[in-house]
Amino acid sequence: MVDALMGRKIGMTQVFSEAGEAIPVTVLEVGPNYVAQIKTQERDGYEAIQLGFSESKKLSRPERGHLKNVPVAGLRHLHEVPATGEPVEIGQQLGADIFAKGEKVDVTIGAVKGTAGTKGKGFAGTVKRHGFAGGPKTHGQSDRHRAPGSIGASSTPGRVFKGMRMAGHLGNVRATVLNLDVVDVLPERNVILVKGGVPGAKGGIVVVRKAVKARKK
């Protein structure tokens, strides 16, 4: 079996617990995933399971050939996860029922090849990108409100140090949130509800795995 699945971020809402508390949740559709390929120590040098998610008919012939033992027309996203526990077969379907209510999970966005990470912010200034304070708003300031300020000294050292924080592209990177509580699992719809937010836009492809750092009680 596996400890991780690919899924899609659906959006956020809130649900009530038995105690009557309103819990903010992110809804994730985590399946069906299909086993696309099994990598073995002998052939590939390591053990892993390649999962496929999101049915698609628009595949190239090589892609079709790769997925010929999978019982659907095609799969849009492929991603490798470590193999754990009992063995799986190619074409086997996996769903939300590998997760249980009350468990903790890690959610990663931007891990699957060809999918987006966190929301892209474009070319962002230092105030937004690095949390600089900017300049004073008043006292005769002009054009300095969001300026980065000095980026170094004069002829000693005579250059700008490497790694100086400056304006540039922000967002659309891989990001992982650790230890989110699984509030509910709806196996018939392949949906899980995790407590709190998950980075990235709605519809983004995420990888959900059982929490690696969850403390054993």
Added chain:
Amino acid sequence: MGMILESIRQQQLKEDVPDIFPGDTVRVHVRVVEGNRERIQVFEGTVIKITKSGPDRNFTVRRVTHNVGVERTFLINSPRVEKIDVVRRGDVRRARLFYLRDRVGKSARIKEKRV
């Protein structure tokens, strides 16, 4: 995609929620947990606003006790709200009755709605 989210939201809703409107006088029966005992507390007052929809839908009730205005906001669909009784329907012209906060005595009254 939107359908999955909407169906989860629908499941959170209660079935027997009475229609309440701003200006109504209501009695809200709230479950209060004290230590390990649970009891029902009643809060009576005027509905001054209703916001949002679906499971987040909430309303604020204002009452004046001992010359102090008290406002409590409840999630309509929360399991902690046991029951809502409408005592009286009010006839008001706006959705947010914040003007009541600045008024005391006779001018803070609300006309009863004639059906």
